[in-house]
Amino acid sequence: MSHSSHAAVKPKLYKPLVALCVLIVALVGALAYGTLTTHKNRFTPDLALDLEGGTQIILTPVATDGRDVTADDVSQAIEIIRQRVDASGVAEAEINSQGGSNIVVGLPGNPSKETLNLVRTSAVLRMRPVLAIMQSQKLDAAAIAQAMKTAGKKLVAGTDKAMTPEDIKKNIAALADINGDGKISDAPEKKPADPSDTAWITEKTTQDMYLLECGSQAAQLAATGDDPKKALVACDATGTTKYILGPAEVEGGQITQATSGPALNAQGTPSGGYAVNMEFNSEGSKAFADSTARISQLQSPRNQFSIVLDGKVLSAPVPSGRISGGAQITGSFTAPEAAALANQLSFGSLPLNFQVQSEEQISATLGTDQLQSGLIAGLIGLLIIVAYMVWQYHALGVVSVISILLSTGLSYFVISLLSWAMGYRLSMAGVLGMIVSIGVTADSFIVYFERIRDEIRDGRTVPGAIQHGWLRARRTIIVSDAVNLLASIVLYILTVGSVRGFAFTLGITTVLDLIVVMMFTYPLMHYLGRTKFFGEGKPYSGLNTAKLEGPALYQGRGRVRSFEPKKKARAGVTGLEDRALSADEYPDERFVSDHSTAKKTSRLERRDGESLAQLRARERRQQRQAAKGEN
Amino acid sequence: MSMYSWGNNLYSGKTSYPLIQKRMYWFSAAIALVLVSLISFATITPNLGIEFRGGSQFTVSGTAVTDLKPATDVVTKIGKDSAPRVTNVGSDTIRVQTGQLSDQETQKVRAELASAYKVSETEVTSTFIGPSWGADIMSKAIRAMIVFMVIVSLIMTIYFRSWAIAVGAMGALLHDFIVTLGVYWIGGFEITPATVIGLLTIMGYSLYDTVVVFDKVRENTVELRGQNDMTYEESANLAINQTLIRSLNTSITGLLPVMSVLFVGVYLLGADTLRDLALVMFVGMILSTLSSIFLAAPFAVALGMRNDAVKEHTAAVLKMRSESRDKAANLASTDENSGNIESSHVRSKSGAKKRKKK
Numbered sequence: 001m002s003h004s005s006h007a008a009v010k011p012k013l014y015k016p017l018v019a020l021c022v023l024i025v026a027l028v029g030a031l032a033y034g035t036l037t038t039h040k041n042r043f044t045p046d047l048a049l050d051l052e053g054g055t056q057i058i059l060t061p062v063a064t065d066g067r068d069v070t071a072d073d074v075s076q077a078i079e080i081i082r083q084r085v086d087a088s089g090v091a092e093a094e095i096n097s098q099g100g101s102n103i104v105v106g107l108p109g110n111p112s113k114e115t116l117n118l119v120r121t122s123a124v125l126r127m128r129p130v131l132a133i134m135q136s137q138k139l140d141a142a143a144i145a146q147a148m149k150t151a152g153k154k155l156v157a158g159t160d161k162a163m164t165p166e167d168i169k170k171n172i173a174a175l176a177d178i179n180g181d182g183k184i185s186d187a188p189e190k191k192p193a194d195p196s197d198t199a200w201i202t203e204k205t206t207q208d209m210y211l212l213e214c215g216s217q218a219a220q221l222a223a224t225g226d227d228p229k230k231a232l233v234a235c236d237a238t239g240t241t242k243y244i245l246g247p248a249e250v251e252g253g254q255i256t257q258a259t260s261g262p263a264l265n266a267q268g269t270p271s272g273g274y275a276v277n278m279e280f281n282s283e284g285s286k287a288f289a290d291s292t293a294r295i296s297q298l299q300s301p302r303n304q305f306s307i308v309l310d311g312k313v314l315s316a317p318v319p320s321g322r323i324s325g326g327a328q329i330t331g332s333f334t335a336p337e338a339a340a341l342a343n344q345l346s347f348g349s350l351p352l353n354f355q356v357q358s359e360e361q362i363s364a365t366l367g368t369d370q371l372q373s374g375l376i377a378g379l380i381g382l383l384i385i386v387a388y389m390v391w392q393y394h395a396l397g398v399v400s401v402i403s404i405l406l407s408t409g410l411s412y413f414v415i416s417l418l419s420w421a422m423g424y425r426l427s428m429a430g431v432l433g434m435i436v437s438i439g440v441t442a443d444s445f446i447v448y449f450e451r452i453r454d455e456i457r458d459g460r461t462v463p464g465a466i467q468h469g470w471l472r473a474r475r476t477i478i479v480s481d482a483v484n485l486l487a488s489i490v491l492y493i494l495t496v497g498s499v500r501g502f503a504f505t506l507g508i509t510t511v512l513d514l515i516v517v518m519m520f521t522y523p524l525m526h527y528l529g530r531t532k533f534f535g536e537g538k539p540y541s542g543l544n545t546a547k548l549e550g551p552a553l554y555q556g557r558g559r560v561r562s563f564e565p566k567k568k569a570r571a572g573v574t575g576l577e578d579r580a581l582s583a584d585e586y587p588d589e590r591f592v593s594d595h596s597t598a599k600k601t602s603r604l605e606r607r608d609g610e611s612l613a614q615l616r617a618r619e620r621r622q623q624r625q626a627a628k629g630e631n
Numbered sequence: 632m633s634m635y636s637w638g639n640n641l642y643s644g645k646t647s648y649p650l651i652q653k654r655m656y657w658f659s660a661a662i663a664l665v666l667v668s669l670i671s672f673a674t675i676t677p678n679l680g681i682e683f684r685g686g687s688q689f690t691v692s693g694t695a696v697t698d699l700k701p702a703t704d705v706v707t708k709i710g711k712d713s714a715p716r717v718t719n720v721g722s723d724t725i726r727v728q729t730g731q732l733s734d735q736e737t738q739k740v741r742a743e744l745a746s747a748y749k750v751s752e753t754e755v756t757s758t759f760i761g762p763s764w765g766a767d768i769m770s771k772a773i774r775a776m777i778v779f780m781v782i783v784s785l786i787m788t789i790y791f792r793s794w795a796i797a798v799g800a801m802g803a804l805l806h807d808f809i810v811t812l813g814v815y816w817i818g819g820f821e822i823t824p825a826t827v828i829g830l831l832t833i834m835g836y837s838l839y840d841t842v843v844v845f846d847k848v849r850e851n852t853v854e855l856r857g858q859n860d861m862t863y864e865e866s867a868n869l870a871i872n873q874t875l876i877r878s879l880n881t882s883i884t885g886l887l888p889v890m891s892v893l894f895v896g897v898y899l900l901g902a903d904t905l906r907d908l909a910l911v912m913f914v915g916m917i918l919s920t921l922s923s924i925f926l927a928a929p930f931a932v933a934l935g936m937r938n939d940a941v942k943e944h945t946a947a948v949l950k951m952r953s954e955s956r957d958k959a960a961n962l963a964s965t966d967e968n969s970g971n972i973e974s975s976h977v978r979s980k981s982g983a984k985k986r987k988k989k
Contacts, residue, residue: 360757494774
């Protein structure tokens with residue numbers, strides 16, 4: 001090594017390089033591990049719906065009672081939607097809160113209209129009196145024949161041994177046609193006296209009751225859009241019992257609180273088992289008291305009231321008498337069951353409506369096209385930047401290109417990792433964020449390279465300029481990256497929709513830019529500075545010392561710049577050799593400072609036209625020859 | 632002039648553009664642009680995307696039929712919207728925007744568009760957007776912007792230990808925002824959520840540039856009082872000139888990917904998001920580079936010049952300069968060969984080591 005003096009002050013720069021290698025190996029290793037254990041390629045990130053195709057619905061929960069929607073409400077609303085979507089059998093649905101007040105539901109593929117309705121409608125919790133109960137069983141010929149016999153009717157199609165699905169429908173229609181007029185009416189025969197009146201059971205209700213298949217998607221859908229003023233057919237949560245329920249008496253919004261805990265007896269001591277406690281507002285309290293007073297007088301099964309959420313009977317307790325104020329439901333609950341019911345009651349009591357902000361059906365082809373054009377744009381952008389950097393910075397440009405590729409590659413892997421670990425999905429906006437960040441990454445190299453050139457112009461040797469330039473550039477790079485990162489974080493937290501995907505990738509690439517510059521580019525530059533090509537500022541190294549002239553001492557119009565480089569830098573830098581040449585290294589009278597007598601000539605006015613950099617180059621040549629001679 | 636010698640001249644001050652000295656011109660131009668933009672906000676109806684108007688949008692992709700009439704027919708047949716907006720996006724994509732349609736109507740339009748353009752129904756993308764969606768995004772964007780500006784102002788004030796710089800940066804940022812929007816209003820470009828993303832990205836970019844320029848200004852002026860060669864204004868101006876190449880290069884490298892996105896978005900494929908975002912960033916990035924050189928720095932320097940210590944220093948430098956000029960004039964009249972420059976020409980010897988020879 002020709003610059004032996006460097007060894008003494010050289011920072012241990014192989015360490016960050018090693019650390020970076022470890023990081024890369026860990027990243028790739030984690031992805032390989034993920035690929036092996038989950039049997040899915042984890043080296044590519046999952047795509048968001050706009051790239052993969054599917055339906056995306058953005059909903060805003062709105063409180064029906066005009067109060068502000070809290071983050072808690074939003075997360076409960078998400079829970080409701082998740083339960084519904086899961087129940088409808090859509091796999092890989094993505095339900096997230098965004099920006100604190102919106103809910104984004106992503107459904108891959110081409111979801112049915114019914115599923116979409118499920119997502120869009122708000123949860124409804126109501127309490128209805130029970131009118132009739134029927135065991136849920138498969139409707140076969142025998143069961144239909146038995147039911148017809150009980151009702152005193154004759155089969156209209158098929159036999160009691162065999163019926164086609166069409167026959168079953170016909171028989172059920174006949175069974176439900178109470179007045180025998182051949183039409184299924186949806187109006188009560190006579191005006192019902194109270195909500196517990198069986199007159200609410202219409203022909204239509206009866207037909208629905210028979211046709212309802214508990215556990216099917218149709219059951220869920222049929223019940224979701226229930227009308228509080230009419231009777232409703234619903235299954236219980238386990239799907240074993242079907243109910244016909246009277247009109248709603250208490251609405252979910254009238255429940256103020258629902259909790260669960262150990263059941264207490266009248267003396268306030270635990271009686272074993274668990275209970276769910278409900279509190280009502282004044283309106284609800286009155287309605288519940290009236291309802292329970294009436295129901296408790298009736299015969300089974302009409303002595304029960306049901307709690308229905310989203311068309312599913314959560315619980316059908318038997319009130320002991322008129323209950324006013326709070327109510328306690330006891331039964332054979334386990335602690336988690338009681339807690340779940342209390343939770344569902346609280347969900348249902350949310351007076352929320354969902355306002356559809358946007359609903360997008362994206363074809364898979366369009367998504368692929370978008371991704372493709374994004375990648376083409378990214379590739380073109382990268383190529384032009386490579387060309388530009390190489391044109392502007394020659395060999396240094398190559399260093400920056402390697403660094404850019406490294407940070408882009410790392411971002412890609414990190415995004416793949418986050419996709420696996422956190423369920424992050426790459427959207428079009430995310431791809432754009434990555435493309436745009438190529439430019440941001442190039443920025444930090446330009447800051448550094450220009451800084452190195454400035455240091456050379458200030459009279460430093462190349463290795464010295466690489467060190468000192470770094471100390472200066474590092475600060476600028478950190479601050480400007482911090483500004484970028486801050487912008488991404490603020491954007492991510494405070495915005496919705498596609499803005500977030502963009503902010504997310506921009507943030508990741510900014511952090512990785514910082515890591516690559518610190519742990520790769522600078523150490524690499526340090527070692528390159530010790531090579532002949534860069535260290536001596538050969539042409540095309542990007543640090544052509546012969547062309548990087550020092551500053552003019554005379555600046556015209558009587559202004560003179562003090563040729564005293566970086567007093568502060570020198571004071572602040574320890575452990576680094578200052579490679580600036582001191583005046584006495586130049587036994588040239590033009591550079592020897594003398595306040596009064598020596599003739600001061602600016603470099604611009606120097607007769608031999610030799611610049612400081614050229615002078616230094618000449619000096620280095622002489623030095624090398626001298627060294628050769630000694631050896 | 633090669634980049635090297637231009638860089639050298641800018642660095643040495645041989646080539647120096649009076650950026651700060653002529654600040655009143657830049658400020659006037661910026662104020663004029665902002666005024667024009669503000670007037671356009673008041674007088675011109677912006678071309679708001681469907682996200683702001685609300686409605687339904689259909690995109691037929693991969694069609695060989697590029698005629699727009701079938702699409703218009705399909706929508707008018709529904710009877711909801713007599714004047715749907717039908718546009719060609721890229722070479723094989725048709726975009727249809729209508730008023731708000733019900734679910735059934737959406738299904739119907741989708742099916743009919745598919746048959747009219749001879750593609751399968753899965754190639755027709757439909758979007759329904761509530762009328763408040765865009766407004767929602769906008770209000771969130773504005774909130775994000777305000778929070779960001781407050782935090783960044785604080786950081787900059789702490790980092791540069793000067794509120795003047797934060798004020799300059801924020802002023803330039805607002806200018807960039809308003810003028811970029813003005814370009815959209817006047818140019819009649821469609822404003823979509825992607826435009827909003829781009830606008831928000833510009834804020835990070837604009838400040839990035841400003842921070843780098845200021846960093847150099849600070850470096851040049853930090854030891855202002857230790858020398859009497861240059862006034863605060865002159866050394867700040869030199870700093871901006873010294874970072875000119877860097878500003879130029881970072882702007883170009885920032886713009887290159889944006890331009891490639893714009894090119895791909897507009898010419899090669901019909902990718903809406905790409906085009907919208909690239910266009911706004913293109914306009915905004917150019918403006919933010921210009922504003923960090925011509926507005927932010929001069930404005931902050933102008934504020935900094937109001938500082939009493941700086942004023943004193945400037946007066947002292949100017950006094951010394953006129954004295955030395957007088958002296959030089961005297962010398963010149965007595966001895967034509969003598970030097971005409973008086974300066975402290977000292978190179979520090981501390982910290983510099985003798986070069987070791989092997």
